[in-house]
Amino acid sequence: MRAFSFVGLVVLSGAAVLCVAADGSWLKRVPEADRKRMNPMAAQPDAIAAGGRVFEDHCAKCHGEDASGRGKRPSLRSERVQHATDGEIFWLLRNGNLPKGMPTWAALPEPMRWQIIAYIKSLGPNAPAASSAAADTKPN
Numbered sequence: 850m851r852a853f854s855f856v857g858l859v860v861l862s863g864a865a866v867l868c869v870a871a872d873g874s875w876l877k878r879v880p881e882a883d884r885k886r887m888n889p890m891a892a893q894p895d896a897i898a899a900g901g902r903v904f905e906d907h908c909a910k911c912h913g914e915d916a917s918g919r920g921k922r923p924s925l926r927s928e929r930v931q932h933a934t935d936g937e938i939f940w941l942l943r944n945g946n947l948p949k950g951m952p953t954w955a956a957l958p959e960p961m962r963w964q965i966i967a968y969i970k971s972l973g974p975n976a977p978a979a980s981s982a983a984a985d986t987k988p989n
């Protein structure tokens with residue numbers, strides 16, 4: 850009996866978590882050695898182009914065509930993602946965060962995952978936020 854109600858509680862709290870915005874708590878679970886991994890393809894134009902195509906195929910349906918998020922699925926142009934190390938994002942792509950709706954991408958070959966990361970990092974921070982900040986400082 851007790852075991853069943855425990856399972857019920859886990860399922861319920863899992864459902865509750867799906868209703869809140871992504872909070873980046875996955876970052877705390879990345880081991881130090883993974884955090885420090887370097888992207889062998891960082892900032893390489895070919896890798897960025899290839900990563901963009903993989904992104905379109907696998908990630909755009911949740912994170913948006915331009916990676917600025919869709920519904921509860923977070924933007925990948927956010928400060929959090931743009932400031933995460935390549936190794937941290939690589940860890941997330943390998944492990945996913947399924948209870949919060951982010952699948953694992955361990956089935957994609959490693960070079961493809963590094964290409965996607967090169968692509969994400971090429972996007973820079975949120976464009977709309979930057980333009981509204983610019984609008985605020987415009988003289989009247």
Ligand code: HEC
Nearest residue numbers: 871872873907908911922923929946949950951952954965
């Ligand atoms: C089925 C929908 C779905 C797909 C497909 C998907 N994601 Fe996600 N992703 C999510 C959700 C939901 C989260 C938020 C998880 C959380 O709350 O921590 C997330 C989180 C992330 C984060 C961390 C964002 C943050 O602000 O903490 C990154 C980076 C990411 N995804 C990259 C990708 C990449 C790259 C792909 C394609 C290979 C991809 N995702 C495909 C749903 C998806």
